[in-house]
Amino acid sequence: GESVGLHLPTLSVQEGDNSIINCAYSNSASDYFIWYKQESGKGPQFIIDIRSNMDKRQGQRVTVLLNKTVKHLSLQIAATQPGDSAVYFCAEKGWGSQGNLIFGKGTKLSVKP
Amino acid sequence: EPEVTQTPSHQVTQMGQEVILRCVPISNHLYFYWYRQILGQKVEFLVSFYNNEISEKSEIFDDQFSVERPDGSNFTLKIRSTKLEDSAMYFCASSGGQRNQPQHFGDGTRLSIL
Numbered sequence: 001g002e003s004v005g006l007h008l009p010t011l012s013v014q015e016g017d018n019s020i021i022n023c024a025y026s027n028s029a030s031d032y033f034i035w036y037k038q039e040s041g042k043g044p045q046f047i048i049d050i051r052s053n054m055d056k057r058q059g060q061r062v063t064v065l066l067n068k069t070v071k072h073l074s075l076q077i078a079a080t081q082p083g084d085s086a087v088y089f090c091a092e093k094g095w096g097s098q099g100n101l102i103f104g105k106g107t108k109l110s111v112k113p
Numbered sequence: 114e115p116e117v118t119q120t121p122s123h124q125v126t127q128m129g130q131e132v133i134l135r136c137v138p139i140s141n142h143l144y145f146y147w148y149r150q151i152l153g154q155k156v157e158f159l160v161s162f163y164n165n166e167i168s169e170k171s172e173i174f175d176d177q178f179s180v181e182r183p184d185g186s187n188f189t190l191k192i193r194s195t196k197l198e199d200s201a202m203y204f205c206a207s208s209g210g211q212r213n214q215p216q217h218f219g220d221g222t223r224l225s226i227l
Binding site for chain 1: 117161163168
């Protein structure tokens with residue numbers, strides 16, 4: 001039978017450019033947010049996290065921005081490389097939750113060499 | 114770097130049969146989780162486990178499902194009387210002992226129900 005799945009937003013960038021992946025989260029009471037990278041056939045790989053008492057956090061080549069006013073999260077990848085090609089998910093955890101992560105739909109990042 | 118390992122990587126089972134998916138979380142982690150991802154869809158939370166008991170579960174995690182930590186290293190998900198719609202990738206994850214720490218995922222078990 002026909003399979004129905006989510007149509008993933010796709011971001012295509014040139015190698016060396018910066019990438020910005022956006023995510024709208026659902027729960028204003030969420031207090032913890034994570035970005036994951038998922039390559040084909042693999043599990044979600046942790047990239048960076050941020051707590052709700054912060055609005056920016058930087059890692060190696062990655063920056064996460066949190067705007068609680070509009071419930072928006074973004075992931076910035078500097079100097080994007082072909083190895084960054086993957087599906088990127090944001091995930092939120094509600095305040096008081098023991099760890100139930102609510103995942104977003106994902107964005108497929110394609111890096112052109 | 115320590116990682117979560119899952120076995121088998123692919124499980125094929127007849128509808129109605131029971132299946133056990135196995136996970137070895139990161140050794141010093143205290144929180145354990147199961148998620149599933151139906152092909153082409155979002156990752157969905159099933160259950161979290163701490164201190165030898167379920168701490169939170171989703172609506173998906175009904176009486177058909179159970180989890181167990183049979184020893185100091187393994188964490189299992191049992192699915193009884195499997196249905197076609199149970200076909201999915203099942204991911205195990207673990208996190209450290211403090212609040213708001215990242216969950217680290219295994220590479221999953223692909224469960225195919227025939």
